[in-house]
Amino acid sequence: MSPRFGILILLVGSAAFPQTKPQPPAPTKVTYLQCGKLYDGKSDTARKNVWIRVADGKIDRLGDGIPQEAGAEVVDLSHEVCLPGLIDAHTHVLLQGDVTAEDYNVQILQYSTPYRTILGTVAAQRALGYGFTTIRDLETEGAGYADVDIKKAIDTGVIPGPRMQVSGRAMDVTGAYPVLGYSWELKWPKGVQEVDGAEGGRKAVREQISNGVDWIKVYSDRSYRVQPGGVLDDIPTFTMDELRAIVDEAHRERHKIASHASALNGVHNSVEAGVDSIEHGFYIADADLTTMVAKGIYYVPTLFVGEYVAEGRAAAGAHVWVDMVNIHAATFNRALKAGVKIAFGTDAGGFPWTVNPAKEFALEVKYGMTPAQALRSATMTAAELLGMQDKIGSLESGKFADVVAVPGDPLADVTQLEKVNFVMKDGKIYKRVE
Numbered sequence: 001m002s003p004r005f006g007i008l009i010l011l012v013g014s015a016a017f018p019q020t021k022p023q024p025p026a027p028t029k030v031t032y033l034q035c036g037k038l039y040d041g042k043s044d045t046a047r048k049n050v051w052i053r054v055a056d057g058k059i060d061r062l063g064d065g066i067p068q069e070a071g072a073e074v075v076d077l078s079h080e081v082c083l084p085g086l087i088d089a090h091t092h093v094l095l096q097g098d099v100t101a102e103d104y105n106v107q108i109l110q111y112s113t114p115y116r117t118i119l120g121t122v123a124a125q126r127a128l129g130y131g132f133t134t135i136r137d138l139e140t141e142g143a144g145y146a147d148v149d150i151k152k153a154i155d156t157g158v159i160p161g162p163r164m165q166v167s168g169r170a171m172d173v174t175g176a177y178p179v180l181g182y183s184w185e186l187k188w189p190k191g192v193q194e195v196d197g198a199e200g201g202r203k204a205v206r207e208q209i210s211n212g213v214d215w216i217k218v219y220s221d222r223s224y225r226v227q228p229g230g231v232l233d234d235i236p237t238f239t240m241d242e243l244r245a246i247v248d249e250a251h252r253e254r255h256k257i258a259s260h261a262s263a264l265n266g267v268h269n270s271v272e273a274g275v276d277s278i279e280h281g282f283y284i285a286d287a288d289l290t291t292m293v294a295k296g297i298y299y300v301p302t303l304f305v306g307e308y309v310a311e312g313r314a315a316a317g318a319h320v321w322v323d324m325v326n327i328h329a330a331t332f333n334r335a336l337k338a339g340v341k342i343a344f345g346t347d348a349g350g351f352p353w354t355v356n357p358a359k360e361f362a363l364e365v366k367y368g369m370t371p372a373q374a375l376r377s378a379t380m381t382a383a384e385l386l387g388m389q390d391k392i393g394s395l396e397s398g399k400f401a402d403v404v405a406v407p408g409d410p411l412a413d414v415t416q417l418e419k420v421n422f423v424m425k426d427g428k429i430y431k432r433v434e
């Protein structure tokens with residue numbers, strides 16, 4: 001036994017055995033955030049010179065003026081605008097950009113899952129630094145349930161990162177999802193769990209839930225082309241029988257289901273089957289928008305990634321992605337006018353994590369939202385999608401102390417949301433740029 005090992009035992013020993021004398025409970029640490037302006041996430045009007053009292057990781061109360069409390073820490077955000085922690089409802093921390101099939105295949109075929117998980121921990125840390133205190137991560141793209149592990153490491157304080165809801169492997173039918181196009185004589189890894197038949201769907205839902213996923217994710221369509229008249233057509237993946245069984249099993253087990261549905265048939269089948277959110281929705285027929293409003297199905301448009309990948313995919317031979325940008329913008333605007341609940345989601349990971357996903361806000365505004373609506377899509381509306389409206393999404397007493405700050409008023413200039421310089425999650429400060 002080396003001497004160092006002996007010292008280690010001593011240290012562990014002194015920490016492991018309780019003191020004989022009872023210790024007084026540690027005093028609650030109180031932090032005040034002194035905000036120049038504040039949007040609470042409920043009202044579209046800013047309050048000026050507001051403080052937030054934070055204790056035990058939660059928002060205790062809000063007040064006006066200068067806080068007076070002996071022993072409390074005061075964080076001076078008097079030149080900043082405080083906001084609820086932002087929520088990105090569509091991310092992939094285990095993906096590091098996939099403009100082309102080659103970008104994707106390198107990650108699936110050349111990187112091990114442990115290496116991808118290391119990159120994923122950095123992506124999670126970046127998400128938090130951008131101001132996203134909560135994310136819904138919608139599948140690992142071939143990295144198994146590594147998202148469940150990243151979530152666990154964050155929740156137990158091993159690594160910094162946002163609060164996560166995760167979906168594990170996602171599902172698609174046999175032969176519909178990469179890695180595709182290589183020798184039929186070889187078996188290739190897949191970015192999804194291949195699932196066929198209604199009973200196969202139920203079994204996969206049970207398996208994924210037992211492995212710790214919060215959400216079930218399905219890919220409902222693929223292979224896009226523009227019909228005359230501007231309708232985006234697709235090949236639906238699952239049959240209605242399969243999709244209904246997956247939705248029914250997920251809901252029976254009190255889990256929600258997100259559907260990648262980019263075009264006509266995928267969206268229609270998904271809303272008929274009763275999924276909880278439509279992801280991407282480049283094209284949604286008016287009748288399906290009406291059904292989404294009636295059933296309370298959320299739309300997570302992911303506008304930025306569509307623009308980000310369009311030219312690269314066109315250069316690789318798929319020109320349809322350029323046409324899809326304009327179709328997407330028009331669909332977003334129709335959904336907004338129809339009163340569909342729109343939650344903020346970016347598909348970060350579909351573009352590199354070095355790019356700030358908050359660029360999505362400017363596109364939401366470009367295509368019809370007011371800055372206040374855009375902010376709400378990433379706060380209260382996204383919190384409702386996640387079923388966490390009682391805990392996050394607004395600055396109110398009793399909620400988790402998830403607070404971010406930006407240098408200027410985001411309702412005057414929504415790109416301020418790309419400049420988050422203060423991040424608090426669960427009452428702990430993770431970023432402060434003076």
Ligand SMILES: [Zn+2]
Pocket residue numbers: 090091092138347350
């Ligand atoms: Zn995605």
